[in-house]
Amino acid sequence: MAGIYIHIPFCRQACHYCNFHFSVSMRNRPAFIDALVREIELRSDYFKGKAVETLYxxxxxxxxxxISELIKIFSALGKCFELEKLKEFTLEANPDDLTSEKLMSLRQLPVNRLSIGVQSFHHSDLRYMNRIHSPVQACESIANARKAGFDNISADLIYGTPGMTNRMWEENIMQLIEFGVPHISAYALTVEKKTSLEYFIRKGRADDVSEEQCAEQFDILCRLCETHGYEHYEISNFCIPGKYSLHNLSYWTGKEYLGLGPSAHSYSNGRRCWNVSNTSSYIESLEHDMLPLECEELSPVQSFNEYVMTSLRTARGCDLGHVRKEWGEQMLAGLEKRAVKYIERSLLTREDSHLLITRQGKFLADGIAADLFSDS
Ligand code: SF4
Structure with a gap:
């Protein structure tokens, strides 16, 4: 399965916790669209004619x-890639953009999945995060999307904001469940380096994030989603049966994908590439028909570690048969040895030939996976 990811580096307002590549200035937007179209053309042989099944x-x-900018991007993709078998076309959207008019205009494209950045239905959380939308807009965006015929909706939530009680967090989750949103992505608030949030906390102008609160709220999330029939198919992702994100599943299962736009990553056959994380440099490079990317071949150890990290985050877990086949007996024996202490503490379990994270282990998944990495 082949997938394409496109990074659009513009936002109306900077969220305090965000460390993605974006700009709130729209000055470069027309030049960016032209550069993106040029990148699409220059990368047209990436899949060598193979059908693209997911677009995000x-x-x-x-x-x-x-809408005219989105149509321009999609037309360029259609000219350069095989999109006839496109199964999933996701567009990320913020609630304040999802007016009825905007949603109706999106119907001109074959978008069949919306990923809405709700984050919270509470004013105090949205203010702490410096989100641009209101709780009312968050509710309306979901209702408007439904009215416009978008049923395949994913909503993002963030937990662990200081001041968010467990009761408020339960309300956020239940609001989505009651709306019948089929897919929920929920992330613990993390204080990333060089973000406004880190600065404000350092200066005592914002309360710090508590790991204990995050762990408790992760537990509430797992329990409520499970009770209401949502499958916990990846550490941060829950869906009603069958409503997985096909695009994200392809990342987690090591399928090839092409990333377009500044800071986007691509992966194919053990080779990883990443575009420059600067929109002006990205535009300038493409104006000279140069791809603004760097690449590296993953060593067997790097690809093993990546497999351990991503597979342990999924409900399917780490396939030990696959490890033996791809990396050999010695790597398998090392992994099994390092896993013992986590199995003894009930943070990992072994079922058939798979290593799985237990409910208690899930909140610690990334740390456990890192400890299972091979260093040679
Ligand atoms: S989190 Fe906020 S600032 Fe970051 S990409 Fe999303 S909307 Fe933009």
Whole structure:
């Protein structure tokens, strides 16, 4: 399965916790669209004619783009890639952009999945995060999307904001469940380096994030989603049966994908490439018909570690048969040895030939996976 990701590096307002590549200035937007179209053309042989099955336009905030800009991007893709078998076309959107008019205009494209950045239905959380939308807009965006015929909706939530009680967090989750949103992505608030949030906390102008609160709220999330029939198919992702994100599943299962736009990553056959994380440099490079990317071949150890990290985050877990086949007996024996202490502490379990994270282990998944990495 082949997938394309496009990064749109513009947002209306900077969220305090965000460390993605974006700009709130729209000055470069026309030049960016031209550069993106040029990149699409220059990368047209990436899949060598293989059908593209998933397309994901993320960012940044893709919903700030006008319909004519989105059509221009999609037409360029259609000229350069085989899109006849496209199964999933996701567009990320912020609630304040999802007016009825905007949603009706999106119907001109074969978008069949919306990923809405709700984050919270509470004013105090939205203010702490410096989100641009209100709780009312968050509710309306979901209702408007439904009215416009978008049923395949994913909503993002963030937990662990200081001041968010467990009761408020339960309300956020239940609001989505009651709306019948089929897919929920929920992330613990993390304080990334060089973000406004890190600065404000350091200066005592914002309360710090508590790991204990995050762990408790992750537990509430798992329990509520499970009770209401949502499958916990990846550490941060829950869906009603069958409503997985096909695009994200392809990342987690090591399928090839092409990333377009500044800061986007691509992967194919053990080779990883990443575009420059600067929109002006990205535009300038493409104006000279140069791809603004760097690449590296993953060593067997790097690809093993990547497999351990991503597979342990999924409900399917780490396939030990696959490890033996791809990396040999010695790597398998090392992994099994390092896993013992986690199995003894009930943070990992072994079922058939798979290593799985247990409910208690899930909140610690990334740390456990890192400890299972091979260093030679
Ligand atoms: S809208 Fe998304 S990408 Fe933009 S600043 Fe906020 S979190 Fe970051």
């Amino acid at each position: 336009i993320g960012g940044g905030t893709p919903s700030v783009l006008g």
